[in-house]
Amino acid sequence: MLHFPSPVGDGAVGMAGEGQRKAFQYGLRPPLLRLSNRDNWDASWGEQELIQRMAALAHTAGLPFSRTLIVAYYVSLKTNPFVVLTGIEGAGKTELATLFAETLLGHGSPQYALINGDSSWLGATGDQRSFRSLFDHFTSLRFLELLQEAADPGSAGKVFVVCFDGMHPAEVNYYFTTLLSVDEEGRTRLRLPGVSEDERPIVPANVSITATVNTAEGVGVLSADVLRRAGVIAFRARRSTQVFWHPPTPAPVGLQRLWLRAGRRDAAAAREHLFQIIGSTQWNRMGCSEPLAVALRRAGMALTPRLRQDVMLYVANSFDAEGRGLFDPDDVLRNTQIAFDHQVAQRLIWRLHDVPDPMLTYLMSDPDRLPPLAWAG
Known part of the structure; x- marks a missing residue:
């Protein structure tokens, strides 16, 4: 039987969550976080x-x-x-x-x-x-x-x-x-x-x-x-390009810790971060883009409260600690909409493969209309 030490992951996540909320207020170089991680954090990386x-x-x-x-x-x-x-x-x-x-x-x-x-x-x-x-x-x-x-x-x-x-x-x-x-x-x-x-x-x-x-x-x-x-x-298409893996330069110092701090998997912390960026009113108005909403209505599917919470977590994680979007760094609402559609598609699209809907077929085959399928670019 393998012996597992007491996991440190949960505690690290809790500390990371606090750091993320402070990072949003202080920017990329929060003073306390900079002090505590000065030996292992390259602050130029986000x-x-x-x-x-x-x-x-x-x-x-x-x-x-x-x-x-x-x-x-x-x-x-x-x-x-x-x-x-x-x-x-x-x-x-x-x-x-x-x-x-x-x-x-x-x-x-x-x-x-x-x-x-x-x-x-x-x-x-x-x-x-x-x-x-x-x-x-x-x-x-x-x-x-x-x-x-x-x-x-x-x-x-x-x-x-x-x-x-x-x-x-x-x-x-x-x-x-x-x-x-x-x-x-x-x-x-x-x-x-x-x-x-x-x-x-x-x-x-x-x-x-x-x-x-x-x-x-x-x-x-x-x-x-x-x-x-x-x-x-x-993945909707076959990759025909030959891959040439080259040993990359060593990863910047602190990149792993950056990733460990980045994720928000607690609903309350994610909601707080998201509301700081777009506000609760804007979030409550947010829904699927119209083409995806039409396909879901035709399939008789709706966004349940549980699904909307999953979407909220994903959308919150589509922003960095400074509140800049990862899909679109320059447009907060566009980043929110792209992330919203992504998560709805991830959660529901597997149930729609057999739905004989021309609009759905179009959405699933057009990378510009359904972002999760935008492989080539």
């Missing part, structure tokens, strides 16, 4: 620069990802530590997860685990049940070992990134609903055999998890639990 670094590394690697896609994935991970990327093989899903890891951690970091979920070998073994047991055991151990390191008190300022690559829907359901669970207080725990619910180790807040699903390789759907807990981004 989230805008982090995203620019991702875009530059993508260009160097030959990845034709638009800035919109990069920001959508980035904000999804800020909002939720679990993100699922779906699409046909070769669409660039794994490359996007690797790009994020290389941006924060540098090239070849042991803090990035790429766990191959490709079960194409399964049919060649002649014993599917035996192979499945071995496969689950091996990948789960790799995952647990990384989580154990992330939970160590000495890793409080480190980021750990996991990508379960080439998964089938059933495999994603296993990891996200069988191995992982969310308790009533919103903490993510591991369901280890023989361990009581209260003693299940908490997944540290410094771990970000991405699963890529090759939708053309299998049947089945993601479970409702997965879709409620994870951000979902669908």
Whole structure:
């Protein structure tokens, strides 16, 4: 049985949340935060620069990802530590997860685990049940070992990134609903055999998890639990460009701590930050852009209070500590609208694939109308 130290992630998140609220008042260089982190924080870096670094590394690697896609994935991970990327093989899903890891951690970091979920070998073994047991055991151990390191008190300022690559829907359901669970207080725990619910180790807040699903390789759907807990981004086209990964320059000092401070996953803190930027009145008036709203009405779908809270968290995370938008740094309301549509699409679009609506088909195929599908640019 692996031993997990008492996680430091929850405490770090609480302190980070306080720092974020002060950062909004004092700007990019809050005096107390500057004093406490003077040895490990490069104050010239913020989230805008982090995203620019991702875009530059993508260009160097030959990845034709638009800035919109990069920001959508980035904000999804800020909002939720679990993100699922779906699409046909070769669409660039794994490359996007690797790009994020290389941006924060540098090239070849042991803090990035790429766990191959490709079960194409399964049919060649002649014993599917035996192979499945071995496969689950091996990948789960790799995952647990990384989580154990992330939970160590000495890793409080480190980021750990996991990508379960080439998964089938059933495999994603296993990891996200069988191995992982969310308790009533919103903490993510591991369901280890023989361990009581209260003693299940908490997944540290410094771990970000991405699963890529090759939708053309299998049947089945993601479970409702997965879709409620994870951000979902669908890749609509195949990437034909060859990727050239070059060892990037070392990540700037303090970039990992910047990422750990950036995320707002507490509803109250997120609401406070968002209302400081756009005000409660403007937020209460906000809804889907008209083309997306029309498609949802035709499908008989509405924004429930729970969904609107999920959208609020995402929109709040689409702004940096200074209140500048990550999708649009110069237009607060436009950034809000883009982020609003992104999250609604992520939460609902998977339920609309079979709706015979010409408007919906248009929205899903036009990158300018539905921002989460704006891959090329």
